[in-house]
Amino acid sequence: MRTLTKPSFFARSTCGAVIIAALTGLALGSGVAEGTMAVAIDNFAFTPATITVKPGTTVTFENRDDIPHSVVDADGKFHSKALDTNDTFQVTFDQPGEYIYYCGLHPHMKGKVVVAP
């Protein structure tokens, strides 16, 4: 099963910051934006820990802690680099299914993305 297509990593760049600001704005405005979703890493936890999205949705993970974290799929389908404070990582989920992921540095931190039509 091939799923993820475009994992990408933004270092702390203007580009990444702008995109995050936009995502945050959308999420605040309408609850869930079509095609995008944000997961924050706060206090050693993925928040929200479980999200349900439609195929094709791009999920942006942002580390808001003072400690680096990473985002690693339990089945090895995607993994980020270590994300320093305010760094982000994006994965686009094309295929329906459940994706369990965790932090490669602090593996007790787990999350789940459910992709359903």
Added chain:
Amino acid sequence: MSRDDDKGLDRRQALECMIWAGTGVLWTLSGGVPKSALLGTAQAAEAGFSFLQISDSHVGFDKPANPNALGTLNEAIDKIVAMPARPSFMIHTGDISHLSKAKQFDDADQAIGRAKLDVRYVPGEHDMIDENNGKAYLERYGKNAKGAGWYAFDQQGVHFIGLVNVVDLKAGGMGNLGAEQLAWLADDLKDKSASTPIVVFAHIPLWTVAPDWGWGTQDSAQALSLLSRFGSVTVLNGHIHQLMQKVEGAVSFYTARSTAFPQPVPGSAASPGPMAVPAGDLRKYLGVRSVAFHQGNEPLAVTDAALAS
């Protein structure tokens, strides 16, 4: 912190003194059992030999909990340089750097080098996050190590084992040693007599301190069972940026202070992240440790000294 009510009063009192006196810890190995002593006491000077432990330098960390982690590492090294009794060597129990960057390792090496001691390292998870999954650490510190950086050496009859429990971590788990390292450990120990004093050091605690925060090692029971026939086992860890101690049979466990920033006592905060304390108090939470080994039947002496004194 565990209690040892039969005979632990002296040690506990000493530890409490040390915590508040705020100097360094001198580990003294006496007949294989660690004892703590305040730095500069006659006890340390009489040791068969002593060594130092520093941990969790996080060079490169610049957040509010400590805007200058390199500065406090240098203060720790100043303390070491000023010690009256010269230790035989030093161990660093990981998180040398904050982000595994070459500049952070360079800065750490320069600061630690001022101690002019042979330094034995094990990696923390922060040291293995370069783009090549630990290559930067292993090229610098792991030349004579096996696998992800584990090794053993002997010092005046004491067998030292540096373990790596910060790589190949599993979803939902804690620290991890892995089958290959456990097989190596079994082989390393098989010809050792049960009376050989053993010192094991690794980054993440080898006893479960707080599973909700990942403060433990998934397969540590397998390592400890390999060590169970030995009469004196001392386990030294970092990772949790605070002093904790536990005695289980012949095994004494100790976690060390960081030289960079404190972390909360388990259950006292929402997460194990860096704990901001009033700037004037930071150095009460940071420190170095000495361990001294005496020939004979006394335990290793473990002395923790905070930077603030």
